[in-house]
Amino acid sequence: MALTVEGLKKSYGNLKVLDGVTFSVEEGEFVCLIGESGCGKTTILKIIAGLERPDEGRVDFKGVNRMGFVFQDDRLLPWKTVYGNIQFALKAMGVEDGDVVRRIIDFVGLKGFENYYPKQLSGGMRQRVGIARALAVNPDLLLMDEPFASLDARTRERMQEELLRIVGGKAVVFVTHSIDEAVYLADKVVVLSQRPSRVVRFIEIDIEKPRDRNSDEFIEKRREIYTALQASSG
Ligand SMILES: Nc1ncnc2c1ncn2[C@@H]1O[C@H](COP(=O)(O)OP(=O)(O)O)[C@@H](O)[C@H]1O
Ligand SMILES: [Mg+2]
Numbered sequence: 001m002a003l004t005v006e007g008l009k010k011s012y013g014n015l016k017v018l019d020g021v022t023f024s025v026e027e028g029e030f031v032c033l034i035g036e037s038g039c040g041k042t043t044i045l046k047i048i049a050g051l052e053r054p055d056e057g058r059v060d061f062k063g064v065n066r067m068g069f070v071f072q073d074d075r076l077l078p079w080k081t082v083y084g085n086i087q088f089a090l091k092a093m094g095v096e097d098g099d100v101v102r103r104i105i106d107f108v109g110l111k112g113f114e115n116y117y118p119k120q121l122s123g124g125m126r127q128r129v130g131i132a133r134a135l136a137v138n139p140d141l142l143l144m145d146e147p148f149a150s151l152d153a154r155t156r157e158r159m160q161e162e163l164l165r166i167v168g169g170k171a172v173v174f175v176t177h178s179i180d181e182a183v184y185l186a187d188k189v190v191v192l193s194q195r196p197s198r199v200v201r202f203i204e205i206d207i208e209k210p211r212d213r214n215s216d217e218f219i220e221k222r223r224e225i226y227t228a229l230q231a232s233s234g
Contacts, residue, residue: 001026001027001028001062001063001064001140001141001171002024002025002026002027002061002062002063002171003024003025003048003059003060003061003062003064003141003171003173004024004025004059004060004062005021005022005023005024005044005047005048005057005058005059006022006057006058006059006060007020007021007022007056007057007058008020008021008022008044008047008054008056008057008058008059009021009054009055009056009057010040010043010047010052010054010055011055015195016195016196017039017040017043017195017196017197018040018043018044018054018057018196018197019196019197019198020056020057020198021040021044021057021192021197021198021199022057022199023190023199023202025141025171025172025173026171027063027171028169028170028171029171029172029187029188030164030167030171030172030174030185030186030187030188031171031172031173031174031186031187031188031189031190032174032175032176032181032182032185032186032188032189032190033045033173033174033175033176033190033192034175034176034177034178034179034182034189034190034191034192034225034229035177035191035192035193035194035197035229036177036192036194036229036233037177038195039192039193039194039195039197040192040195040196040197041145041146041175041177041192042072042145042175044175045069045143045145045173045175047059048067048143048173049067049069049143061141063140064140064141064171065140066093066137066138066139066140066141067139067140067141067142067143068133068134068135068136068137068139068141068142068143069134069143069144069145070127070130070131070134070142070143070144070145070147071130071145071147072145072146072147072149072150073150074118074126074127074129074130075130076118076126076129076130076133077118078117078118078119079117080117081114081115081116081117082105082110082113082114082115082116082117082118082121082129083101083102083105083114083115085118085129085133086101086104086105086129086132086133086136087101088133089133089134089136089137090136090137093136093137100136101136102114104132104135104136105132107132107135107166108128108129108131108132108135108162108166109128109162110125110128110129110132113125122155123150123151123155124151124155124158124159127147127148127151127159128159128162130147131147131163131166135166135167139170140170140171141170141171141172141173142167142170142171142172142173143172143173144172144173144174144175145175146175146176146177147159147174148160148176148181149176149177149178156181157184160181160184160185161210163185164185164209164210174186179222179225179226179229180213180222182205182225183205183207183211183213183218183221183222183225184211184213184218186205187204187205187206188202188203188204188205189202189203189204189205189225190202191203191225191228191229191232192232193232193233194232194233200228200231200232201228203221203224203225203228205221207221
């Protein structure tokens with residue numbers, strides 16, 4: 001399995017957003033895209049998912065049959081329960097298996113909340129439903145757009161820890177503007193410049209997981225990304 005994004009260019013009217021974005025994701029690799037707000041991160045994910053068309057460039061998939069998408073806002077159906085939201089995603093794939101739904105709910109730690117509605121859940125729990133829904137289709141590639149941005153610091157760290165367990169060895173493209181989050185999660189960080197964005201650096205994070213946020217090597221990687229972002233914002 002592999003994903004190659006090559007030379008993506010995209011404008012909205014006169015606004016030039018992407019100016020030749022190139023990177024790749026190997027099988028089982030967790031890749032974080034990091035860049036300032038408005039630099040085009042969501043646009044890149046949408047192009048990968050086929051929700052937007054690039055003006056130039058291409059996206060190549062090898063062995064990717066299904067993708068899952070986790071949005072920044074949870075985008076759950078408010079009139080459906082936790083169970084109903086996940087069942088709905090599976091139905092769209094032609095799967096109507098209650099055991100699968102229950103197993104996924106259990107897997108993301110929502111056992112006992114099957115019959116709750118989104119408004120009865122905390123932000124972290126709603127994001128877990130969003131992750132469960134994306135995983136329900138058993139995707140080869142998971143696309144995640146700042147899924148934890150609206151969570152408080154402690155919940156966010158707990159969700160990051162759980163996410164690594166949940167995604168196992170799946171290939172992931174995870175958008176964030178948090179340097180700490182990128183160093184905690186990623187095998188490779190793709191640092192984007194300000195708009196119109198290009199890749200300014202690739203930074204491999206070869207620290208064993210789970211990572212200690214206070215270790216010297218962690219802090220050193222954080223500094224490296226910070227410096228790359230600073231340099232790109234001119
Ligand atoms: N559908 C659209 N039409 C017009 N402008 C858009 C559209 N989508 C995004 N933009 C603009 O493109 C820029 C990049 O957006 P986005 O990809 O959402 O950035 P990011 O996710 O990095 O914050 C922003 O200035 C945004 O306002
Ligand atoms: Mg965005």
